[in-house]
Amino acid sequence: MRIWGLSVIVAMLFVSLAGAGFYIGTLQKEGEVAKLQQKVLQLHKMLAVVEESAKQRETPVIVATPVNEQINKPKLDADxxxxxxxxxxxxxxxxxxxxxxxxxxxxxxxxxxxxxxxxxxxxxxxxxxxxxxxxxxxxxxxxxxxxxxxxxxxxxxxxxxxxxxxxxxxxxxxxxxxLSGIEKPNETELYHLLKLDDADEEVQAWAKDLLETPEWKNEWMRKDGKTYVLIKSSSSESDSIELESVRVWGEELYVDYQALSYGDGADPAVINDYVLIEVPVKGAGDATFRKTVFVVE
Structure with a gap:
């Protein structure tokens, strides 16, 4: 009986060690994935800067992304x-x-x-x-x-x-x-990313009041024929915002964004506390926000 009991204990120890090894390996893999995700986000931000610079040097050309199955070149210039x-x-x-x-x-x-x-x-x-x-x-x-x-x-x-x-x-x-009666929709993705210091005083004051709040926010205002949109994360240093798309349909503004929440020790370079954009489109319609994804890293 003593030998049988000892064998059971040894077997349980082996199982525990195997489980611990699997758990540690899983944590290591998760850490590697998190690092890769942070690098990907950094590359996205670098690409956004390059694209924004290119837009300022040339006339924007809107290109659709779905798989093309075209018979002839489309006449419509809409997105x-x-x-x-x-x-x-x-x-x-x-x-x-x-x-x-x-x-x-x-x-x-x-x-x-x-x-x-x-x-x-x-x-x-x-x-x-x-x-x-x-x-x-x-x-x-x-x-x-x-x-x-x-x-x-x-x-x-x-x-x-x-x-x-x-x-x-x-x-x-x-x-x-x-879509009845629509031949050339007013569809565009033209907008400008702004730093807080680059906005005028009225927009700065409006944005600063929102940034002082601790919760997630998405708000908009209009001034001088332009629409300003602010999306901010919570007061947590690990929360981040990524802008996905900005579109205007008729007089309505549609903004899609991603909400990201990283763990402790995340690289500060991948954290966006807020996104402030200027949309040079006149209109009296509302702005609609859509959170396309919420990711906890």
Whole structure:
């Protein structure tokens, strides 16, 4: 019995040592990941400085980021990312389409229906009575697939499609929506990052009052035809703000940002206590803030 008990104790010690080694290894990996994340954030900040400098030396060119599936060069000079978001923001989600089993059986007899581009063109011609000028996939999934479509008369459509694996991999149009009456939206990402000392006295006084508060804040004000936006972190030295995007749609201002909370001992170089921007756009609309992600490092 004594030998058996001793064996159990030894086995438990080995398990404990193995667990401790795994825990220490995990902590080491987490530390390495945190260091890498800090370096990535530093690179992002350096890149932002370079991009801002380049913008000041040349006329800004707005480039859309989704995967391009273009037929011809689009006529619209608007930011396609912003247009895609406008479809997400609208309360009117357009028209939905349903199919009976008999309809799907007929559709799967045509091999062209396995090519979503062919299905999209046919839908535009037959249902919308339009010719497609350009289109591109938006969103993060390919099935179902969302597409931003521009027709030759400069109309904008959001088309949703689905591949049906139970019907010979054919594609069907599941929904369509349009932004009525909009040919050249006022969509831009032009703004200026400001240091507190670079702002005029009125903006400085407004910003300083907000910076003295201990909690997270996002506020805006207008002065002399410009909009000023301040986003600040909490009073914790480990909290940080990263600006993601600034957009103007009509007279509405939309600001996306990331809230980051680092652990003790974080590199001060990666901490942004606040972001102050100047948007040279006249308008009487509101500013809408969206926190896209909250990360605890």
């Amino acid at each position: 396609r990312d912003g247009i895609a978001r406008a479809f997400e923001w609208t309360d009117d989600k357009g028209t939905g389409y349903t199919y009976s089993e008999e309809q799907l059986t007929v559709l799967q007899q045509d091999s062209q229906n396995r090519d979503y581009k062919q299905v999209l063109r046919r839908f535009a011609e037959q249902e919308l009575q339009k010719d497609i000028d350009s289109f591109q996939t938006i969103g993060s999934t390919l099935n179902p697939r969302r597409l931003l479509v521009v027709t030759t008369d400069n109309s904008l459509y959001e088309i949703s499609m689905k591949k049906r694996s139970t019907h010979d991999q054919i594609w069907t149009v599941e929904g369509s929506n349009t």
